[in-house]
Amino acid sequence: MHSLTAPGFALEESDEGHVLRLSGDWTVATINQLDAQLRAVSGIVPDCLDVAGLGRLDTSGAYLIDRTWRQTGAPWPPQIVGEHASAASLLDQVHAHSEPALPAPPPDTGLLAMLERTGKGSVDFYKETRASLAFLGETLVTIARLIAQPWKLRWTSIVAVMEEAGLNAMPIIAFLSFFVGMVVAFIGATTLRDFDLEIYTIELIGFSMLREFGVVLTGIVLAGRTNSSFTAQIGTMKMRQEIDAMQTLGLKAMDVIVAPRIIAMVVMTPILTFVATLAGVAGGMAVAWASLDINPAVFLERMRTSVPIDQFWVGMSKSPVFGLVVALIACRQGLQVGGSVQSLGKATTTSVVQGIFAIIVLDAIFAIFYMELGI
Structure with missing residues (x-):
C-alpha cells in the first residue's frame, strides 16, 4: 500500500497573478492537518489554482479546496494550472452540491396564507374521503x-x-x-x-x-x-x-x-x-x-x-x-x-x-x- 504524502498549499504571486498552489495528497486521512490553516486564508483573492503538485484527491479534499476558494471570494470556476487526472471533475461535483442554501422566505401570515391553508386542507379532506x-x-x-x-x-x-x-x-x-x-x-x-x-x-x-x-x-x-x-x-x-x-x-x-x-x-x-x-x-x-x-x-x-x-x-x-x-x-x-x-x-x-x-x-x-x- 502506498504511503500518503502530507498535503500543503501556498498562496503566491506570479506572472499569472495570485496563484493557490496545492501539493501532496488531499484525502480524508490527511486534510485534518490543514483545516485550521485554510480557514484562516483571507485577504488575497487568487486568480488561478495550480494542481501540478497535487497527488491523490478525494471528495473530502475537493470539498476543502472548494470551501477555501469560496471563502476568498474568488469567482467560480477557477482557472486550473497544471495537469491532474480528477481535480477538475471532483471540484465541479463538490461545488455543485456545496452551494449555500437560500434563506427560507419568512412565513406569510396574511389572508392569502390562510386561504391557501384552507384550500390545501379541503383538497386533502376530499382526497382522504375519496380514498x-x-x-x-x-x-x-x-x-x-x-x-x-x-x-x-x-x-x-x-x-x-x-x-x-x-x-x-x-x-x-x-x-x-x-x-x-x-x-x-x-x-x-x-x-x-x-x-x-x-x-x-x-x-x-x-x-x-x-x-x-x-x-x-x-x-x-x-x-x-x-x-x-x-x-x-x-x-x-x-x-x-x-x-x-x-x-x-x-x-x-x-x-x-x-x-x-x-x-x-x-x-x-x-x-x-x-x-x-x-x-x-x-x-x-x-x-x-x-x-x-x-x-x-x-x-x-x-x-x-x-x-x-x-x-x-x-x-x-x-x-x-x-x-x-x-x-x-x-x-x-x-x-x-x-x-x-x-x-x-x-x-x-x-x-x-x-x-x-x-x-x-x-x-x-x-x-x-x-x-x-x-x-
Whole structure:
C-alpha cells in the first residue's frame, strides 16, 4: 500500500497573478492537518489554482479546496494550472452540491396564507374521503365474494379477532356504560327534583342509554382500543414486509387481513352494544334505587311501559355500521404505513382520531335520519 504524502498549499504571486498552489495528497486521512490553516486564508483573492503538485484527491479534499476558494471570494470556476487526472471533475461535483442554501422566505401570515391553508386542507379532506370510499367499495366486494364462497373464509382468524377485539373489550365497555348510566341518572334526579318529576328519571335513562349512549360509548371505546390495535398489527406486518411475502405466495391482503377483521367487528359490535346498554340501565337503576328510592321492579316495569322497544332497535341498528367503519379505518391506516416507525405512530394516531370523528358524525347523521322518520 502506498504511503500518503502530507498535503500543503501556498498562496503566491506570479506572472499569472495570485496563484493557490496545492501539493501532496488531499484525502480524508490527511486534510485534518490543514483545516485550521485554510480557514484562516483571507485577504488575497487568487486568480488561478495550480494542481501540478497535487497527488491523490478525494471528495473530502475537493470539498476543502472548494470551501477555501469560496471563502476568498474568488469567482467560480477557477482557472486550473497544471495537469491532474480528477481535480477538475471532483471540484465541479463538490461545488455543485456545496452551494449555500437560500434563506427560507419568512412565513406569510396574511389572508392569502390562510386561504391557501384552507384550500390545501379541503383538497386533502376530499382526497382522504375519496380514498376511504374506494377502500370501502373494495372491502364490500371482497366480503361479498367470500360470503358467496364460505369455504374461503378464514374462520380461525375471524374467531380470534372476535375474542381479542370483542370479548376482551366487554369488561371495559360495561364498566364505562355503568358509570355513564349513573351520571345520567344523577343529572336527571337533580334537575327533575326541582319540578317534582323525579319519576321521569327512568324515561331519561331508558331513552338515552337505549338510543344513544350504549352504542356511542361502544363505538368510541372500539375506536380507541381496537383501531390502535388493528393499525399497529397491520402496520408492523407492512414494515416487516410480511404483506409483500403474502402477495408473493399468491395470498391477497384483503382476504387474509382485512376481511376477517371487518366480519368479526360487524358481528361483535351489536353484542357489545347490547352489553353496554344493559350496563348503563343497571347504573341508572342503582342510582334510582339509592337516591330516589325507586324499587328495581318498579323501575323495570315503568321502563317497559314508558320506553318503546323501537328505541332499543334504533341503538342496535347503528352498531353494525359503527363496527364496520371502525374496522375499515383501522385496516386502511395500517396498510398505509411505510417502512419507518414514525409512519407507524402517525398512522395509529390518525386511525384513532378518524375513528372517533367518524363515530360522532355517523351518530349525528343517524339522529337526523330517524328524526325525519319520526322514530
